[in-house]
Amino acid sequence: MAIKTAAEYMESVKALNPKVYVAGKRVENMLENPTTLSVIRATAKVYDLANDPQYKEIMVATSHLTGEPINRNLNVARSNYDLDMRAEMALLTSQKLGTCNYRCVGCDTLNALAASTWEMDKEYGTEYNTRLNNFIKWAQANDLACSGAITDPKGDRFKRPSEQDDPDMHLRVVEKRDDGIVVRGAKVSQSGAIGAHETIVLPGGALKPGEEQFAVAFALPNGTPGITYICQYTPYTAEREAAESIEELGNPEFGQRETSTIVFDDVFIPWERVFLCGETKYCGRLVARFAKTHRMNCGGACKVGYADLIIGASKLASEYTGLQKVPHIQEKLIDMVRISETSHACAIAAAAKGVEEPVGSGVWMPDDLFGNVAKLNIAHGFWEIMKMAGDIAGGGVVTMPSERDLENPEIGPWIKKYFKSAAPAEQRLRVIKFLQNWVAGLHGAGTWHGAGSPQAQRVAIQFLTDWDAKKQLAKDLAHIKD
């Protein structure tokens, strides 16, 4: 059983009971709480897509470790084609979910670890790569949903991890034992971790000698005692809780992106699941590899899938209001496509120009510059796309009545009368509600910060760009002599 069905995933989740809090209350059953259920539905949909023959090429890969068919979320890229299909998976899942593919970060952490553990074993003679491959084989054989956890709370940002008043501001090893390690700390903004079987934890950034306690990477089952998930709470959470039916909501089944803060209260990790412990030299490289992979997928594919949904809904909104032939509306729709497909093209380029890294490891990493440009472009472009969508949809996107009003015998007829346009009120309100989910939702800031805030991409682009080569080109043509 290497590819689970959605039903098998749902069945496996029934047996799990991690400690989850929403708005200060513990969630006793994740399948009954509307917020946690939206995460589980979205994760189940990703399993569903892998079983759909029309998406097999994108969603299913062949394990390089066992030769078995596996969900691509558990695949380690071994070629440019793998990178391309990985990005296509991010695009497809965003188009089909309208929210996070909650297995995405887990996939990219495994790829970064595959490269870095191979390198560490070569230099230090450690067994990290063997352990990782064993874990990957186990995860592939059971088709486990893996989430990823990278971002530490960080405390005072001007201080190094070892200089913080409270050393727990960065997840750290507090005890080393014969059978494993004990970790303490927290990871924030973890998308969908509550619906995953396992979480793959990486250090939050580059570390220096003397900061060994913070240099730790591992995998752990999500029900391990000592872990607590404190979910985000937003107006969209409250709206979902208050809804009489999910059909009232902008993204009925899958909702907004749901994240949590994961607290690790002295959690035991057996050595077999530890993939880095104390090797500060490799932390920066490990996180950079995660970032280059995730920026290609997040910036150039995932958010492009979201943009496809927004563009489609904006086109519908223009048709429902009879404005589809107005030139400035058409121009805006074309601009939305231009922005979105520019990032998409960068992801395709990042995959096509990807290389084996480190050489000899068999692991393929995307081109760093194109991945960073994809993410930086969409970070800015996504706001532009939402601005234009809000423009096309009109003020109703933030002033519309509830679709529940349609059912009220006294006011329903007025809603039907006054919200009718070139399409019935029901269709118009539905598409406006769908767009509200985006333009007045959480995805703008989410896209800005996800896979690293734009300043991180600017630093990377500054470093990755061959400025001297560009200057020389200009000098040669302009006949400038030194």
Add this chain to the structure above:
Amino acid sequence: MDNAFSGVPLEFITVRTPKLEERYMGLIGTFATLQDACCRKNALPGFYQPSLIVEASLLDNKLVLTLAGVTTDEELLFYLDTAIRNVGGFPAPHESTASLVVEVKSR
């Protein structure tokens, strides 16, 4: 055993109640995680009621547990089934050889 598990370092765990027995498997370290949860944190994975574990001790490769308020053997198995799944284990074929044991009873 499924081909997909070929080469994966697995460990097999037998759960024994006074009258019943079940087998589980997990990646190496699953038993250590369960044992650490029960003995150090006094917590049965997947359950949050206080004082559920009355006693927990490790004797060689055997974890001996006493749970409060769990009356039947079927219930004891249910509790351990949930606990092992929450630390990443799954039911295993009965013919598998288990060197690790969880012996659970109630009080």
